Amino acid sequence: MNRSRVTTGAATGLTLMLALAACGDTGTETEEPMEPEANQEEADTNGDAEQEDAGADEDMEDSENMERSDDADDIDDMDDMDNGDDEETEGAEEDMEDSDAEGELSAVMPESTGDPFADARTAAQHMPGSAEDLSVGFTDALDISGEPQSESAELRGDLTAMFQEHVYLAGIAVATAYHAGADSDEFDLATETVDANSVAMADAVGELAGDDARESFLRNWREHIDYFVDYAVAAEAGDEEGMNQAVEDLREYTDGVGDFFERITDGELDSDTVTDSFNGHVDTLAAAVDSLAAGDPEAFTNLKMAADHVVEGSAVMSEGLGSTAGLEGDPNDEASELRAGLTANLNEHVYLAGIAVFVAYTDEEGTDSDAFAAAAEVVDDNAVELADSVGELAGEENREPFLELWRDHIGYFVDYAEAVAEEDDAAAETALMELDEYRGEAGEFFEEVSDGELEADEIADGLGMHVQTLGGAIDSMNEALVQND
Numbered sequence: 001m002n003r004s005r006v007t008t009g010a011a012t013g014l015t016l017m018l019a020l021a022a023c024g025d026t027g028t029e030t031e032e033p034m035e036p037e038a039n040q041e042e043a044d045t046n047g048d049a050e051q052e053d054a055g056a057d058e059d060m061e062d063s064e065n066m067e068r069s070d071d072a073d074d075i076d077d078m079d080d081m082d083n084g085d086d087e088e089t090e091g092a093e094e095d096m097e098d099s100d101a102e103g104e105l106s107a108v109m110p111e112s113t114g115d116p117f118a119d120a121r122t123a124a125q126h127m128p129g130s131a132e133d134l135s136v137g138f139t140d141a142l143d144i145s146g147e148p149q150s151e152s153a154e155l156r157g158d159l160t161a162m163f164q165e166h167v168y169l170a171g172i173a174v175a176t177a178y179h180a181g182a183d184s185d186e187f188d189l190a191t192e193t194v195d196a197n198s199v200a201m202a203d204a205v206g207e208l209a210g211d212d213a214r215e216s217f218l219r220n221w222r223e224h225i226d227y228f229v230d231y232a233v234a235a236e237a238g239d240e241e242g243m244n245q246a247v248e249d250l251r252e253y254t255d256g257v258g259d260f261f262e263r264i265t266d267g268e269l270d271s272d273t274v275t276d277s278f279n280g281h282v283d284t285l286a287a288a289v290d291s292l293a294a295g296d297p298e299a300f301t302n303l304k305m306a307a308d309h310v311v312e313g314s315a316v317m318s319e320g321l322g323s324t325a326g327l328e329g330d331p332n333d334e335a336s337e338l339r340a341g342l343t344a345n346l347n348e349h350v351y352l353a354g355i356a357v358f359v360a361y362t363d364e365e366g367t368d369s370d371a372f373a374a375a376a377e378v379v380d381d382n383a384v385e386l387a388d389s390v391g392e393l394a395g396e397e398n399r400e401p402f403l404e405l406w407r408d409h410i411g412y413f414v415d416y417a418e419a420v421a422e423e424d425d426a427a428a429e430t431a432l433m434e435l436d437e438y439r440g441e442a443g444e445f446f447e448e449v450s451d452g453e454l455e456a457d458e459i460a461d462g463l464g465m466h467v468q469t470l471g472g473a474i475d476s477m478n479e480a481l482v483q484n485d
Contacts, residue, residue, distance in 0.1 A: 110471025117193035123469035124350040131342035137454035150329020153336035156318035163310035168351035254278040269320030277313040297374040394449035
């Protein structure tokens with residue numbers, strides 16, 4: 001395949017600034033972090049209304065063309081967020097059924113839209129539903145305490161997926177700017193997907209705390225990303241004064257976000273606790289930015305650490321928000337913990353796999369490159385974590401068989417990615433047939449270890465969606481990064 005050489009430190013300071021800036025509002029005027037809604041309304045009467053969602057979008061267009069949809073109807077309720085965007089996946093489910101009925105070639109064929117970033121998000125949004133199904137099966141089989149389908153468990157799963165997604169989509173947007181440029185169509189698509197995640201998080205806050213809280217959260221969320229822009233530009237330039245100023249701004253934001261969540265939860269979330277959690281977000285994501293600016297292979301590991309941290313923070317947020325909203329269930333009971341953990345593992349698998357394929361497609365040495373080796377190592381770290389969870393649930397004797405199966409299916413996705421890039425239809429079909437065989441084997445495995453609580457056919461069907469959506473994301477990356485390069 002024809003690939004252009006890309007290194008993580010190759011972007012200029014301007015490119016890095018634009019890459020990260022598209023994740024948030026780039027307006028030069030800012031407001032005090034997380035100001036009370038009453039003060040925001042007073043500010044609006046003094047002419048600051050342009051800092052609402054539409055104004056933020058206009059600022060993005062002025063800075064580097066990024067149109068964003070701030071429509072609160074993107075996600076209507078918490079059920080939509082738990083199961084992913086139903087409208088995005090409904091067609092894929094129907095197509096999968098059609099493929100099964102045909103009985104020709106592989107039973108499941110990838111479905112893509114041509115937008116690799118939206119397709120990756122669609123593939124990831126399938127995972128919270130799979131995590132729910134697995135947690136229900138294991139809870140019943142093992143008499144695990146708690147309720148994995150309570151409202152509180154659902155909220156924790158949703159927040160886990162969305163905060164984790166925020167970190168990975170931001171990383172993917174930066175990588176895309178390095179490869180295609182901040183003025184490219186690919187970068188436009190990447191930043192649209194980043195913003196879709198931001199709106200989803202704001203909708204989740206608004207669903208629980210009201211429209212005013214939604215607007216405040218979204219505005220300030222974008223603002224905190226602007227401070228990361230300042231930090232990234234300064235780090236790339238070796239500007240210690242600029243880095244220190246950005247950190248100071250970020251610390252002010254974390255104080256404000258702590259006060260915000262304490263206020264909207266009537267004290268259920270302690271300001272200091274929330275601030276400490278967001279300070280960890282600042283520290284870990286700044287470390288990832290440092291490694292990206294330096295071209296350090298540890299960038300992938302550091303990005304995973306940043307994502308792991310926000311997963312921990314989601315537990316804190318779900319407890320306070322759920323209590324204030326009067327949600328039934330306990331977000332910290334054993335079953336809820338299981339659901340959240342599986343959500344994080346499976347959601348992360350999709351994004352790390354997508355990043356690894358991106359590296360393979362954009363490094364001139366492809367899967368033989370050091371960069372791909374580093375990315376693949378982090379993919380395997382995730383696989384080991386998932387196998388550890390299975391071993392704890394189903395016994396150590398089942399850990400290794402699962403890990404072998406899981407690693408095999410990752411290899412088949414790599415085979416598929418290489419085949420489509422080389423336009424080798426026969427090899428691509430072979431990889432899909434291997435994935436199809438894996439679906440059946442994995443279904444039988446889970447049915448056995450759960451004493452029949454997880455049905456083999458249902459597991460295989462769920463993995464069919466995984467193959468269809470992640471394969472579709474690979475097809476879209478191939479089209480955007482290889483065939484059209």
